[in-house]
Amino acid sequence: MATDRENYVNLFKSIFKDSVSFSDIKKTVPEEERSFFNMLFMSAFRQLTFIKTVVLPQFVKKKIPHKNEILNFILYLATTELLFLDKPDYAVINSYVDIAKSKTDKFGGNFVNAVLRNILRNRTLLLEKHNQKFFSADFLKILKQDYTPIEIEEMEHFAGIEAPLDLTFKYSAHPSIDNAILLPTGSIRLPANTKITSLDDFQEGNCWAQDAASAIPVRCLGELKGKKVLDICAAPGGKTAQLLDAGATVTAVDISEKRLVKLKENIERLGLSKNLNTLCYNALDLDINEKFDVILLDAPCSATGTFRRHPEIMNTKTIEDVKKQADLQRKILKHCAIFLKSNGLIVYATCSLAKAEGEKQIKTFVKECPDFCVVPIKLKGTEKMQTKEGFLRILPQYLREFSGIDGFFVAVLKRKI
Ligand SMILES: C[S@@+](CC[C@H](N)C(=O)[O-])C[C@H]1O[C@@H](n2cnc3c(N)ncnc32)[C@H](O)[C@@H]1O
Structure with missing residues (x-):
């Protein structure tokens, strides 16, 4: 030892x-x-x-x-x-x-x-005498830019709790698991120590692991049957699976070949590969002669919202990381928007708590790109998360009674012309 x-x-x-x-x-x-x-x-x-x-x-x-x-x-x-x-x-x-x-x-x-x-x-x-403090000074600096001390204290409470296992089920599947809770946003929640591979529903390809917050962006898109979707930063494919299951034809793009292999394995396990095409690209250099009804940009980010599942994040992230990622997201969003059809939708999501990677990013984008407007999100079960601008700001404490949720940001944009 x-x-x-x-x-x-x-x-x-x-x-x-x-x-x-x-x-x-x-x-x-x-x-x-x-x-x-x-x-x-x-x-x-x-x-x-x-x-x-x-x-x-x-x-x-x-x-x-x-x-x-x-x-x-x-x-x-x-x-x-x-x-x-x-x-x-x-x-x-x-x-x-x-x-x-x-x-x-x-x-x-x-x-x-x-x-x-x-x-x-x-x-x-x-x-x-444990003081229930889990956030490092650098992590607090990130949060203090956008949140009150009370909000931060509420988030910190969830840092000491092991995250439960959240599952997304195919539309056609009927979950049959003991101890399962159906969350208001549609995900199925199981206790933290559950081994996913021990579940029959997982073995049978009926479901996949996906935090309840991460499952929300695709649900904001409404009817997807027959739509052509560009899924940017797609691996390992949790959202790709949702899109395919909803009947979309998906072009999934990721910078990492290895992660795309994982995506394909995951989608095959679920039997959803039929309408999937994958492309290995840096999204900033994406060059395809095609336009899409919908673009899903699950942008690379500081991942500060995932501190329950990835507690290293509370100790390693700095304001510099947030700035760097926000800059990358801005460039990817601008570049990829050109692949959207007229009247098409972009759903932009990050698992970050920093508003520079969420609210501020999107407000700047619509100011600089007047062809786009914000479509207010009205998804059932997300009422507490809806902001006055029509975004979703998901905080770990929002599903408090069910032991929390990852921090996330979601916006839906429409190309007007
Ligand atoms: C948050 S994960 C995406 C999760 C995925 N959408 C899902 O739901 O399973 C971010 C992904 O972005 C990819 N990525 C990072 N930078 C990228 C870039 N410049 N171009 C394309 N993909 C990128 C990473 O390889 C990673 O797979």
């Missing part, structure tokens, strides 16, 4: 120091270790703000010198295990002390040993 943990410490550090993505890192971990690795990292990401701002300052009185900064990452993972995972305490401490010794020196080992033993002695008190 010690060697696995040493590898995990290096991987955890690389997420923060080398901006390696958690999903890429996961793929490097052997299959048989994945379950523990995933539990450790997900818990560490969720608890990192508490560990950094409440736990460690009580026992680490001096700043750790830069040359030994690996000790910070050792302490983050070790503290996660001691406070939040059910592992034998002394085995945990000994493993991390050994890593500290091998990565620094005897003093590093003694230091980690002293801190961890202190944490262990104070464990009950520390957990009783």
